[in-house]
Amino acid sequence: MIAIEQGPASITATQAADWRRGAVIYQVYPRSFADSNGDGIGDLPGITARLDYIASLGVDAVWISPFFVSPMHDFGYDVADYRDVDPQFGTLADCDALLAKAHALGLKILVDLVFAHTSHLHPWFVASRSGAGDPKADWYVWADPMPDGSPPNNWQSVFTGPAWTWDAPRKRYYMHNFLPQQPQLNVHNPEVQDALLDVMRFWLERGVDGFRLDAINFAMHNPALTDNPPSAANHRRTRPFDYQSHVHNQSQPEIIGFLQRLRGLADSFGATFLVGEIGGEWSAHEMKSYTAGDAQLHSAYSFAFLSAPQLTSDHVRATLAEWSGAAGEGWPSWAFSNHDAPRVISRWAGVDGNPLPAGLSLALLMALRGNLFLYQGEELGLPQAQLPFEALRDPEAIANWPETMGRDGARTPMPWDQAAHEAGFTTGTPWLPVVPDHRVLAVDMQEADAGSTLHLARRLIALRRSSLALRLGALALLDTEPDLLGFDRSIGEDRLRCLFNLSPRPMAAPHLEGWTPILQLGADAGPDMIGAFGAILAEPSR
Numbered sequence: 001m002i003a004i005e006q007g008p009a010s011i012t013a014t015q016a017a018d019w020r021r022g023a024v025i026y027q028v029y030p031r032s033f034a035d036s037n038g039d040g041i042g043d044l045p046g047i048t049a050r051l052d053y054i055a056s057l058g059v060d061a062v063w064i065s066p067f068f069v070s071p072m073h074d075f076g077y078d079v080a081d082y083r084d085v086d087p088q089f090g091t092l093a094d095c096d097a098l099l100a101k102a103h104a105l106g107l108k109i110l111v112d113l114v115f116a117h118t119s120h121l122h123p124w125f126v127a128s129r130s131g132a133g134d135p136k137a138d139w140y141v142w143a144d145p146m147p148d149g150s151p152p153n154n155w156q157s158v159f160t161g162p163a164w165t166w167d168a169p170r171k172r173y174y175m176h177n178f179l180p181q182q183p184q185l186n187v188h189n190p191e192v193q194d195a196l197l198d199v200m201r202f203w204l205e206r207g208v209d210g211f212r213l214d215a216i217n218f219a220m221h222n223p224a225l226t227d228n229p230p231s232a233a234n235h236r237r238t239r240p241f242d243y244q245s246h247v248h249n250q251s252q253p254e255i256i257g258f259l260q261r262l263r264g265l266a267d268s269f270g271a272t273f274l275v276g277e278i279g280g281e282w283s284a285h286e287m288k289s290y291t292a293g294d295a296q297l298h299s300a301y302s303f304a305f306l307s308a309p310q311l312t313s314d315h316v317r318a319t320l321a322e323w324s325g326a327a328g329e330g331w332p333s334w335a336f337s338n339h340d341a342p343r344v345i346s347r348w349a350g351v352d353g354n355p356l357p358a359g360l361s362l363a364l365l366m367a368l369r370g371n372l373f374l375y376q377g378e379e380l381g382l383p384q385a386q387l388p389f390e391a392l393r394d395p396e397a398i399a400n401w402p403e404t405m406g407r408d409g410a411r412t413p414m415p416w417d418q419a420a421h422e423a424g425f426t427t428g429t430p431w432l433p434v435v436p437d438h439r440v441l442a443v444d445m446q447e448a449d450a451g452s453t454l455h456l457a458r459r460l461i462a463l464r465r466s467s468l469a470l471r472l473g474a475l476a477l478l479d480t481e482p483d484l485l486g487f488d489r490s491i492g493e494d495r496l497r498c499l500f501n502l503s504p505r506p507m508a509a510p511h512l513e514g515w516t517p518i519l520q521l522g523a524d525a526g527p528d529m530i531g532a533f534g535a536i537l538a539e540p541s542r
Contacts, residue, residue, distance in 0.1 A: 019108065020210075020273045020298050021331065022471030023060040024366070024461055027375045029339045030067050030089055031075060032413045035426035042413070042425070044090035048098045050416075051105055053443065057379060058461040061108035061273075063212050065339060067095070071121050073181040074395065077214060078119040082199040092206075099207045108209035110273065115196050116218040117182040124195070125183050129169050139192050141175035141184045142167075143225055154227045155249045156240040159396050163249060177218045177249060179395060187219045193258055197265055204266070210273030212301065213262075217278050217286050220255050222248035233281060238403045251282055256289065259296045275333050275371070279303040284322045291330020299333045299371050306341040311348040311356065311502055313485040316364075317477055320487070323369070325474060335373035336365055343377070343410050346384035355383050356533065358453045359521045360500065363535040366460040367489065367498045369475040374457075376414055377438075380446060381453035385412040385435040393432060408432060415442040456521075463519065463537070469494040478511055484530070486511055497538045501530045509536055516541045 034046030044067060054062055066076035067089040076086070085091055102109050118125055127136040143152035143164070151164035151173055157180075164173040165180040175184040185192055200211065228244040237243055259276070266272040278287045278300045287300035304319040323332055336344040345355040358381030365372055387408055392398050397406030413431075415438045417424030423434045423442050446452035464470045473491035480486045483503035489496045497515050501507055501522065509530040515538035522531015530536050 018271070019060050020271065020371075022371065022464075023108075023273075024058070024372045024374060024464060025061045025063050025110065025333075026054050026057065026059040027063045027065070027335075027338060027373055028054075029065045029376060029411055031431060032411050032425075033376055034414065034416070035428070035430070038427040039088065040426050040428045040430045041088050043088065044085065044094040044098050048094070048101050051098070051101050051107065055105040055107055057374075057458055058465055059107070059374065060465075061110055061209065062102060063110040063373065064112065066112045066114060066214075071119055071181065073119070073179055075393075077114050078117075078179065078182045079114050080119040080121045081123075082113070083202050096206065103207070108273070109207075110210045110212050110275070111203050111208045112214055113200065113203075113211045114214040115185070115187065115199075116215045117176065117178065117184050120181045120183055128183075129167060131170060138189055139186055139195075141186050141221060142170065142172045143175070144172055153225045153248075154244070155225075156228075156244055158239070158241050159399060161240050175221065175249075177215070184221065185219070187258060188221075188223065188254060193261060197261060200262060200265055204269045204272065209271075210266070210275070210298075213274065213276045213297075215279070216259070216276040216290075216297075217255065217280060217283075218250045219258065220252040221250070222252060224248075231281075238400050246280060250280065251286060256296060259290055263296055263298075273298050275299045275301050277301045279307075284319075287332060288322075288330050291332075293328055293330075297330070299331045301333045301335065301373065303341075305334060305336050305344075306338060309347060311361075313480070313482055313502055316485055320369070320475060320477065325369075332370035333373060334365065334368050334370050335375065336361055337375040337378050337410065338373065339375070339411055340407055341410060342404075342406070343375075343382055343384040345381060346409075355381075357521075359456050360502075360533045360535055362453070362457055362460055363498075363519070363521055363537070364485075364500050366464045367470060367487075367496075367537065369473070369489065372464075375410075379454055379457035380415070380441045380443065382415075382438055382441055385409040385432075385438060387412070387433065387435070391433055412438065415439050417444045418442040459519070467494065467496060468492075469496045480510065481507075483507070484510075495540055497536075499530055499536045499538075501532060501534045504532050506531050506534070512536070512538060514541050515539065 028047055031042050033042040034050045035042050036045040067085055068079045069081035069084050069086045070076045070078050085095055099109055124136050124139050127134050128140045151162050155163040157163040157176055158178050163175055167174050176182050226248045228248050231245045266274050274297045276290055276297045291297045291300050308315055344361050345358050348356040389401055392408050394407045397408045413425035413434050415423035418439050422430050423439045446454035468491050469489040473489045476488045478486035485500040487498055506524045506529050509528055517536050517538045519537040522534020525531035525534050
């Protein structure tokens, strides 16, 4: 029995040719990908030198996390100059060379733009601090103290406690949803919007193919500065931020008008792509409202799986069921790992503590309806790196130690060559250590092993690219037992049946009469069995 259906029964040739629908996008965290000059920090020339490897995976595009001028309090997500490359990452000429080689290889390049806040060292904020007489005085969110000198309201920041810091020069508080070094832009101000559109235009004219918009639902606040209510959600609380429902410091309805302005500019440059990062308690609603129709974001990037502590059939079903595929509905993007979340095979470890088999997570990701983001090293099956406290660099990891797995463990250097110094990442000392259990999974070792996770990742990506059903087709959930996830992907005559065993025991493989497996994962699988943490992708028998 079919539980739900998502998506159209057919598509046009134009839709089939649109790279922005069903794409597989590879995320590069530049500090940790490849270091070309031996300073221990990855850079743009290092990425350029490894673009052939990325292209060999068969992906459609590359998303590069911020490489702009920054004091690096949040490792590039605190931007001090949107129009230049930080010297530790290279130069604008290096960026141009990267774009040229990527395009020659058939890869699109997405740049990560942070439009909710800047660095406290950005010239805009320096001007804004100088007082009410400056033209940029209202470019950030400023507020007077309460009569007793305390902050204007109860808003809490993601990282550090109150979302307000006192500024002596202006004798007012400024708002920051993240670090104090990341003051909140006042995106309600039309002049701020114009300046941000000029930033986007600068990079479009340079040849980038699209943008990932960081924390875009944090871009506007409630100007009345109303207190947030306590959170009634039943979730783990490790920070003051977790105790509130974020009704007023983010997710304001006026954001949609700003997104429409961004889309209008992007469309004027052709087949560019806008994907927004949407986290928080209303993320499913906001993903749909920010991507509805043809005048806003092309897609939205969900935390539904990134924040899930376990892989369960119920969670996957509930998440997929939120997207009906109705006319005018937006288009989701999915990721299992990224630079902000613990690596998936460790986060979704089994009850015995062993990592989730990488093949299962890759096969499931590649079968989903939407765009897919593959984080660097995910194609190698890298687990979360275990780092001692003294090796941590990330402010969130340090502040929440040891309550969370932290972000540093997902940001350690990419292992290229098992026997090389620092696994081939750098000739110097890396900014985060290369851990032993990553070295044994290095690219060179997996290239030499036809049965490796890397080769499986290539097979799965190739299968997705060759199948209209996987890239663009409808998704229909099957009725299955609790530990088995099943759905069909179909468009016209192109159909695939996808089954995933989410348990540590083999089980009978139902729903396969009239279907022929084309890919089967799980060491203990058989003709009528699906192996422990295994998967079967099947096509109709002929």
